[in-house]
Amino acid sequence: MNNTSKPVYLKLRDIISESILDGEYGEGDMLPSVRAFAVEQGANPLTVAKAYQGFQEDGLVTVKRGVGMFVATGAKTKLRDAQRTDFIKNVWPPVERQMKRLNIKLDELLENEA
Amino acid sequence: MNNTSKPVYLKLRDIISESILDGEYGEGDMLPSVRAFAVEQGANPLTVAKAYQGFQEDGLVTVKRGVGMFVATGAKTKLRDAQRTDFIKNVWPPVERQMKRLNIKLDELLENEA
DNA sequence: ATCGCTGTATTATGGCAGTGAAGCAGTATG
DNA sequence: CATACTGCTTCACTGCCATAATACAGCGAT
Numbered sequence: 381m382n383n384t385s386k387p388v389y390l391k392l393r394d395i396i397s398e399s400i401l402d403g404e405y406g407e408g409d410m411l412p413s414v415r416a417f418a419v420e421q422g423a424n425p426l427t428v429a430k431a432y433q434g435f436q437e438d439g440l441v442t443v444k445r446g447v448g449m450f451v452a453t454g455a456k457t458k459l460r461d462a463q464r465t466d467f468i469k470n471v472w473p474p475v476e477r478q479m480k481r482l483n484i485k486l487d488e489l490l491e492n493e494a
Numbered sequence: 495m496n497n498t499s500k501p502v503y504l505k506l507r508d509i510i511s512e513s514i515l516d517g518e519y520g521e522g523d524m525l526p527s528v529r530a531f532a533v534e535q536g537a538n539p540l541t542v543a544k545a546y547q548g549f550q551e552d553g554l555v556t557v558k559r560g561v562g563m564f565v566a567t568g569a570k571t572k573l574r575d576a577q578r579t580d581f582i583k584n585v586w587p588p589v590e591r592q593m594k595r596l597n598i599k600l601d602e603l604l605e606n607e608a
Numbered sequence: 609a610t611c612g613c614t615g616t617a618t619t620a621t622g623g624c625a626g627t628g629a630a631g632c633a634g635t636a637t638g
Numbered sequence: 639c640a641t642a643c644t645g646c647t648t649c650a651c652t653g654c655c656a657t658a659a660t661a662c663a664g665c666g667a668t
Contacts, residue, residue, distance in 0.1 A: 446635030560614045560665035
């Protein structure tokens with residue numbers, strides 16, 4: 381499948397991103413600890429740490445060693461902008477190319493839902 | 495990048511797919527030999543063979559041992575249908591989900607080209 | 609039959625990514 | 639200081655990808 385073949389740490393990264401974007405974790409909130417999140421997701425603590433690592437490199441979370449990881453100020457906006465840019469630059473172009481090549485119209489895609 | 499991180503044999507597979515879809519290799523035409531295509535693409539013959547292997551398993555190419563590999567009858571349609579199904583089932587849904595989450599409208603995407 | 613092309617199988621090697629187990633290091637609280 | 643939480647570092651295992659050298663097997667033309 382598409383989701384099955386994806387590395388765990390990337391899937392975790394997506395879960396966290398979505399949680400922040402959806403407001404489940406507001407700015408200043410503490411994220412679940414590495415171990416807690418690992419148990420919750422049935423993953424290895426180290427794998428969770430690897431997922432978290434990317435966020436702190438991007439300045440989306442603030443790390444207080446010995447305390448926890450907190451959603452940085454402006455993280456939601458920053459994350460949204462980054463994902464929008466990535467989508468428009470990297471995700472959409474190949475999708476559009478494939479649609480053209482296969483002659484898939486937007487109509488066919490939008491019918492499939494209410 | 496997106497293209498750089500992709501395994502070589504998958505990239506080769508894509509190149510061949512596009513060539514067939516675009517009619518560069520018509521039905522009945524012989525595909526480049528493993529060794530020739532390897533030189534052309536700067537890859538290893540074995541890697542090319544691995545790329546070709548998937549096509550014969552899907553019945554898209556006919557193998558004449560000692561002669562070469564030929565585009566099967568109906569391959570173009572078959573390939574097109576398979577890719578359309580895959581696109582609609584596996585590619586589009588996550589794209590659409592992300593567009594909703596990031597509030598990206600189709601208008602923004604379609605402006606960027608003539 | 610021989611030569612030159614075709615695809616295929618075998619085995620081995622190097623590199624890299626993902627995952628995992630244990631232990632180290634920092635901080636708050638008592 | 640002791641405890642219990644936090645993140646983080648180190649070492650090792652696994653599997654996949656790519657490459658390589660070599661050999662084998664089928665076909666066509668000379």
